[in-house]
Amino acid sequence: IAGITQAPTSQILAAGRRMTLRCTQDMRHNAMYWYRQDLGLGLRLIHYSNTAGTTGKGEVPDGYSVSRANTDDFPLTLASAVPSQTSVYFCASSDLTGKSNEQFFGPGTRLTVL
Amino acid sequence: KNEVEQSPQNLTAQEGEFITINCSYSVGISALHWLQQHPGGGIVSLFMLSSGKKKHGRLIATINIQEKHSSLHITASHPRDSAVYICAVREETSGSRLTFGEGTQLTVNP
Numbered sequence: 001i002a003g004i005t006q007a008p009t010s011q012i013l014a015a016g017r018r019m020t021l022r023c024t025q026d027m028r029h030n031a032m033y034w035y036r037q038d039l040g041l042g043l044r045l046i047h048y049s050n051t052a053g054t055t056g057k058g059e060v061p062d063g064y065s066v067s068r069a070n071t072d073d074f075p076l077t078l079a080s081a082v083p084s085q086t087s088v089y090f091c092a093s094s095d096l097t098g099k100s101n102e103q104f105f106g107p108g109t110r111l112t113v114l
Numbered sequence: 115k116n117e118v119e120q121s122p123q124n125l126t127a128q129e130g131e132f133i134t135i136n137c138s139y140s141v142g143i144s145a146l147h148w149l150q151q152h153p154g155g156g157i158v159s160l161f162m163l164s165s166g167k168k169k170h171g172r173l174i175a176t177i178n179i180q181e182k183h184s185s186l187h188i189t190a191s192h193p194r195d196s197a198v199y200i201c202a203v204r205e206e207t208s209g210s211r212l213t214f215g216e217g218t219q220l221t222v223n224p
Contacts, residue, residue, distance in 0.1 A: 031210050042200065042216040050210060058211065090157065096210055101145065103212065105157040 003027065006091050006106040013081050013113050021076045021109050023091030031094045032074040033058075033103065034066060036087040043090065049074060050096060081113045117141050120201050120215035127222050133188040135218045137201030140182065147212060148175050148186050149200040157200070160186075191222045 004025040013019050025032065034046040035058075045058030049068040063085060065077045074093075078085055091106040119138045127133055137146070148160040161168050161175040163184065168175050172191075177184040188195055198219050202212040 043214040045211055048211060101210055102159045102162055108155050
């Protein structure tokens with residue numbers, strides 16, 4: 001693994017189904033983030049975690065949950081998917097101890113909820 | 115009104131032209147980021163600014179904290195610069211979290 005990876009790359013899901021998007025980083029970054037990107041709205045923060053064991057709500061958290069059991073993994077779960085959750089999802093990470101706080105992004109997951 | 119506004123939304127240029135993309139924000143910030151998203155979807159960080167100016171190759175980013183404004187310039191533009199350029203701010207009160215503009219779609223024609 002180099003950097004930050006996401007799985008799956010894309011997924012078509014029936015409404016009402018449960019889905020977990022996976023995100024893994026190997027940079028030992030303490031902070032991780034989940035965003036959704038929608039046309040005309042830009043990137044919006046869903047949930048974040050500043051360190052393993054803690055999570056926080058972003059701008060659009062409803063319908064999503066996250067966990068941060070360890071430094072490397074930050075899965076995003078849709079408990080009961082709805083069509084409005086059709087979007088491209090990006091995971092990112094950053095090193096809060098560094099000066100730049102540059103965020104590194106995963107390649108994205110394209111999710112379609114029918 | 116969005117906290118982060120970019121202009122223009124779309125920009126088409128001829129190869130070799132000097133390009134400017136603008137970003138205005140309405141909140142107090144600790145840093146501003148410029149990001150690039152290529153047609154394949156991948157997002158990479160270009161700059162992080164808290165004051166002044168930074169240069170990397172043909173890209174220059176400036177920020178005026180008092181005016182709450184930043185610009186991204188591309189000199190001698192090339193078709194491979196075609197991408198979406200995104201401005202994001204780290205608010206003083208939001209810790210590590212970023213607030214993003216909607217992005218500027220740049221197309222550079224040969």
